[in-house]
Amino acid sequence: MTLHFDSDSLSQRLTTVKPSPTIAITRLAAELRRSGKDIIALSQGEPDFDTPEHVKKAAKDAIDAGATKYTDVDGTPELKRAIVQKFKNENGLDYDVPNISVGTGGKQVIFNAFSATLDEGDEVIIPAPYWVSYPDMVLLTGGVPVTVECREEDGFKLTASALEGAITERTKWLVLNSPSNPTGAGYSRAELKALADVLLRHPKVLVLTDDMYEHLRYDGWEFSTIAAVEPRLRERVLTCNGVSKAYAMTGWRIGYAGGPAELIKSMATIQSQSTTNPSSVSQAAAVAALTGPLDFLAERNAVFLERRDLALASLNSSFGLSCRAPDGAFYLFPSCAGVIGKQTPNGRVLSSDVEFATYLLESVGVAVVPGSAFGLGPYFRISFATATDRLTAACQRIGEACASLR
Incomplete structure (x- = not known):
């Protein structure tokens, strides 16, 4: 007789908890990328810069000193x-x-x-x-x-x-x-x-x-x-x-x-x-x-600011989207209220920010996180902590996807 784990053994508390939507979308994007599709993931909040050299050196010195x-x-x-x-x-x-x-x-x-x-x-x-x-x-x-x-x-x-x-x-x-x-x-x-x-x-x-x-x-x-x-x-x-x-x-x-x-x-x-x-x-x-020194932050923030403004301009010129400028962090939270109720080229009517995010991923290969995952729709989140050329391409794709709606 084969024994199986009984799902009734799981705690009731676990049934109220959802896996992280950002991680889930990042994984789906990775799966599509492995299948050969060109995917630009704007879904995960992770700087694309490297850890500062003096910090890496301190870690190496700690290892060499036996601080393990x-x-x-x-x-x-x-x-x-x-x-x-x-x-x-x-x-x-x-x-x-x-x-x-x-x-x-x-x-x-x-x-x-x-x-x-x-x-x-x-x-x-x-x-x-x-x-x-x-x-x-x-x-x-x-x-x-x-x-x-x-x-x-x-x-x-x-x-x-x-x-x-x-x-x-x-x-x-x-x-x-x-x-x-x-x-x-x-x-x-x-x-x-x-x-x-x-x-x-x-x-x-x-x-x-x-x-x-x-x-x-x-x-x-x-x-x-x-x-x-x-x-x-x-x-x-x-x-x-x-x-x-x-x-x-x-x-x-x-x-x-x-x-x-x-x-x-x-x-x-x-x-x-x-x-x-x-x-x-x-x-x-x-x-x-x-x-240690914080001088590297000014240079990196200047890059983030450039990317923020680039993405803001592109999103605010896209059909059905609008976005306010953030004070900090490296995220934009555009409204997609203007595309809700619109029809995709294959005839599907978009009824939520989740469906819009799915449409972007499947139609133009851009991974974003629907705003409902953060408790407020119809919005979506993009991270501009990614290479400027990839961010530019992603925003262009989003614009094209929006322009294709009827």
């Missing part, structure tokens, strides 16, 4: 001290080593925080559009994601009145992401202060701020983080960040956070029973990243 053993569960003292200085010098935040957590990527840090604090039924306010992983991480840790739609006319940002209306007696966390994935929208200091004023009236609500894209910014927009804007919230804020985006270190898997010492200690307990420490070599590289 277990480290402290949630980060080496050297890395934690570097993070303390980063927060002080760049963000005006005074943390100490016991206030710092290091994880295997920013995603683990956030997951640890939710695991350490959420009980069944606790609510987490998540402005939409949102990074695709936030709601599912809340569900996996027993919480209830409460999404609040942020309209394009509000810059895709949460307003103070919308926040006030979303808070209930079960609210445990508010999640803020600035600059945002997927829109690139960034909160001004004044906008964060307005949200902080609401939070001061609700002392039990914690704040998780995801600042992963802070160094990728355009047009003079200035980055602020809420714990620095309103110091009275400091003991309720977990300020999350990492080295993945700014330093082109996505594969090194180092995320970190600063927050209340008791929360940080509890997150370390969670991590001690999952992955234990992040890679020792990656931590050594992260020290070099955080303490």
Whole structure:
């Protein structure tokens, strides 16, 4: 008798969770590429630049020095001290080593925080559009994601009145992401202060701020983080960040956070029973990243800005599409409302952003992520963190696909 795994053995909680749409679309694009099709993937948020040389050298030196053993569960003292200085010098935040957590990527840090604090039924306010992983991480840790739609006319940002209306007696966390994935929208200091004023009236609500894209910014927009804007919230804020985006270190898997010492200690307990420490070599590289020169960022941001403006002009001249300029990150979030209800050359009527994204992939070989995956349609996300010539070709293809609709 052949025995099979019974799907009834899976947890009920798992049935509420979806695989990452960005990874799924990237995989589908890869499959089409392997079949011989010319696919341009604008679906994954990964800089096409290389990790800086001084960072790679630090990793090689660490290997040669034998720094390949277990480290402290949630980060080496050297890395934690570097993070303390980063927060002080760049963000005006005074943390100490016991206030710092290091994880295997920013995603683990956030997951640890939710695991350490959420009980069944606790609510987490998540402005939409949102990074695709936030709601599912809340569900996996027993919480209830409460999404609040942020309209394009509000810059895709949460307003103070919308926040006030979303808070209930079960609210445990508010999640803020600035600059945002997927829109690139960034909160001004004044906008964060307005949200902080609401939070001061609700002392039990914690704040998780995801600042992963802070160094990728355009047009003079200035980055602020809420714990620095309103110091009275400091003991309720977990300020999350990492080295993945700014330093082109996505594969090194180092995320970190600063927050209340008791929360940080509890997150370390969670991590001690999952992955234990992040890679020792990656931590050594992260020290070099955080303490080394940042002059390379200006050159890279100039390239990103050029690509942003190129793609903006092309998309805004395409039939049925419109797109606002992002303040930071490397994403565009165009509206495709103008193509909904239109007919493709093979006679199919497009009824959603998902169908439009599928049409682009199948008809012109461009992979994008539908906005509904981020909680708001009809939009789609493209990443302009790709080679300029490929981005140009992709935007031309999108324009041609739109022009073919009737």
